Amino acid sequence: MKIQPHALSISNLLGTQNEQFLIPSYQRRYSWRPEQLYQLIDDLGMIETNEGHLLGSIVCLTGAHSGGLNTLELVDGQQRLTTISILLECLRERFEAEGNIDRVQEISRLLMCKTYDGPAMPKIKLDTMDAGEFKAHLEKPSGQGQSFLNDNLRKVFESAREWVSGQAPEDISKFTYKLISDAIIVRLDVSNAKDAFKLFETINNRGLKLSLTDIIKNFMLGNAARFGNDQLEAAKKSWSTLMSHLDGTDTDSFFRYFLISKLQARVTKSKVIEDFRWFFMSEVVEADILPDRGFYYWEEENEEDESGDADEAEVKLEAHANATTQITFKEFLENLVIAGKAFGELISGETGHKKIDRHLRNLRMIKATQAYGFLMHLRVGRIDDATFIKVLKLTENFLVRRHVCRERANETETLFAHLCEIDPQNPLQDLIESYRDYTPSDDKFQEDFASAQYPANIIERARYCLEQFEIAKHGTHQELAVLGSDEVHVEHIIPQKIQARRNRPEQEGWLAYLGDKAVHRHTRNVGRIGNLTLFAGTLNIMASNNPFEAQKSSYQKSSILLTKALGKQAHFRFAQVEARSKELAAVAVTQWPIP
Structure with missing residues (x-):
């Protein structure tokens, strides 16, 4: 394996005008988060005067050098190099807004490449699924009116812009100098593809741990x-x-x-x-x-x-x-x-x-x-x-x-x-x-269905069950109305918190209403299917000594039959949770039959 290592400042790494770093289409999406961005910023901030700081290495698959544009395929280091380009773009934006033409030209030289008489092109070219979104973030910094598939890329752009804009002029000038002149990247040039991919797995970079997919x-x-x-x-x-x-x-x-x-x-x-x-x-x-x-x-x-x-x-x-x-x-x-x-x-x-x-x-x-x-x-x-x-x-x-x-x-x-x-x-x-x-068996399923708990991590499973019960009641006509609305959610009839807190009227009165050992019994019953229903919108609740009575009017107005039926209940305490759980469990046996 023939490797040519080069320890380069960012200025030297990106300064060769006829070189372009290509992040190829087979690479994964950008996956750094703001935490990695801030760690990189902190690393740069700790650089002492006239000292360099190693940011890591990149692996480039190189071809024969020519007088035209030389493309370096980035086999490893795309996360780090993309993040550096994001920081440089955000710095360029700030200096441009301040009218600092010299700094704008200095950074632009690092962000663009060209041949002697050819057009200017991005120094770091994304050929991945992120290419369009990366360009959109550059053209519309606010991102208003757009939706993005890569939330990590969006968050890092936003975090970088926020951090750069929040620095004092003197501090941002020092940071820019450290980034361009003192930060060191080891560039490993490999001319043979099989060696480049093999080398990728042997390098221990800062960045995210290699995934199985990588x-x-x-x-x-x-x-x-x-x-x-x-x-x-x-x-x-x-x-x-x-x-x-x-x-x-x-x-x-x-x-x-x-x-x-x-x-x-x-x-x-x-x-x-x-x-x-x-x-x-x-x-x-x-x-x-x-x-x-x-x-x-x-x-x-x-x-x-x-x-x-x-x-x-x-x-x-x-x-x-x-x-x-x-x-x-x-x-x-x-x-x-x-x-x-x-x-x-x-x-x-x-x-x-x-x-x-x-x-x-x-x-x-x-x-x-x-x-x-x-x-x-x-x-x-x-x-x-x-x-x-x-x-x-x-x-x-x-x-x-x-x-x-x-x-x-x-x-x-x-x-x-x-x-x-x-x-x-x-x-x-x-x-x-x-x-x-x-x-x-039917007996085991019915018994376990009545006692099953649905905490937050499987609440969608409860939603599925309630939807199927509702579809069975409504028939085909109402199916899409129930399932198609983003406003429909799973509601806890007896709320998840029953000890009153400031500005939470839905919790007022529940301890007294539920009676003896309310806190202990609440833990065993709050997540059961009998205490859950489908609801659209927000309950209109006021503080009351009978908190369920205060909810009933909202339930009665619902077009969801499971919920509307709750409006006919005189009370809803733990006994009603138990009875409703058993009632739904009996229906579940026929709703999800043995083949």
């Missing part, structure tokens, strides 16, 4: 470089497409569920890197030329897994390794992109089919994470829409019962992993038989 990306691109330049370019393009499909999702989870769907066995997070590497080695024809142990080394954090499923995954991997049928690297990339598209649609609930998307929304609300590998298997296998809708409804029923009865999540995920063996073209019979074997 490591897999470098494994893929590093090995693609060993296959040849055409393969590398194809891998870069496929990775960019994959990341666009997965935008807004947890990409690390995708790779775990991808492996689950392929190995038909549960894969823990700590095993994803190792299992993906060996799956790749056994599947891809071109990998036969690679050393058995691959090219990268990393240490994984220990993760306990008492289920024993890791051994099952290893058996599956061994079976793949011994298989005689392999696919080309191109086919492997195509399969990965297809799976990524399916996963992105499942998570976002945007397949373009209204009924499917409604059920996907429901699964998201009940936290059906264990099912996504199996559902991805079906979508990749081209299950027809009508059958898929039936699968989704059966899966809703199955998971509601298992979640409410607090069945082991590992067991649920293992079941879904095994279900990936099912033929996507004809899944129902096998699916129904498996669900029946693992579905809690």
Whole structure:
């Protein structure tokens, strides 16, 4: 591996006019937060006079130097270099507003590049999904009237502008000098792609810890470089497409569920890197030329897994390794992109089919994470829409019962992993038989449903249940009115806090109204389904000795039948929570039946 290191000030790093740093499309979105920005600012602030400060390193994939524009592909360091460019842009804006032409020209020289007679271009060019938003932040500093997909980028721009604008003129001049002249970046130039990607994983930078996705990306691109330049370019393009499909999702989870769907066995997070590497080695024809142990080394954090499923995954991997049928690297990339598209649609609930998307929304609300590998298997296998809708409804029923009865999540995920063996073209019979074997009984479900608690982290599951009860009452006509309104939320009938606080009339009188041992009994009852309802808007409550009576008028005006019925209650204390929970539990048995 031939590496050319250069320790450069920001002025020297960005000062070569015919060099442009390219953040390629296969890189992830900008992911620093204001905390990392302020840490960088603090690091610069601690620089003593005439002393340098090392900000870290960047890895550049370089080509042959020419007299024209030389593009340096940034393999590592995009977060840091993007943040430095944001700071420079904000400093330039301030100096421009103050009329400090010399400083504006000095910073502009660092932010732009050009050939001898060519047009000026950005020194740091984003070719990622953030490119459009980065440009929008530059053109409209306030961001008014715009919505952004990358909230981290927005927050860092806002924080940088706020910090720069809040500094005294003398302080901002000192900071600018330290940033441009005293901050040191080690630039590592590598001419060979496979070496560049390998180097990425061996460097310990300040910045965010490498994600599973980062490591897999470098494994893929590093090995693609060993296959040849055409393969590398194809891998870069496929990775960019994959990341666009997965935008807004947890990409690390995708790779775990991808492996689950392929190995038909549960894969823990700590095993994803190792299992993906060996799956790749056994599947891809071109990998036969690679050393058995691959090219990268990393240490994984220990993760306990008492289920024993890791051994099952290893058996599956061994079976793949011994298989005689392999696919080309191109086919492997195509399969990965297809799976990524399916996963992105499942998570976002945007397949373009209204009924499917409604059920996907429901699964998201009940936290059906264990099912996504199996559902991805079906979508990749081209299950027809009508059958898929039936699968989704059966899966809703199955998971509601298992979640409410607090069945082991590992067991649920293992079941879904095994279900990936099912033929996507004809899944129902096998699916129904498996669900029946693992579905809690009616008696257990009814009992547990009545006593189940819904704290804040699973309140969407309660919303789902209440919505389904309401739909059953209203019928199809009112369904969209209930589910389509952003104003509809889950309301605690007896409030979450019953000890009166200043300016909180909804809490006045509840302690006295609820009677003996109110605080103790409140803890056991406030999160039960019988104490929850759907409500639109804000309750119009005044302080009262009978606080429920004060709420009734608001309930009576509601168009949601579940809520309107509360207006007929004479009282609502813990006994009513108990009775209503049992009443809804009896309905739940038929609402979510055993297959």
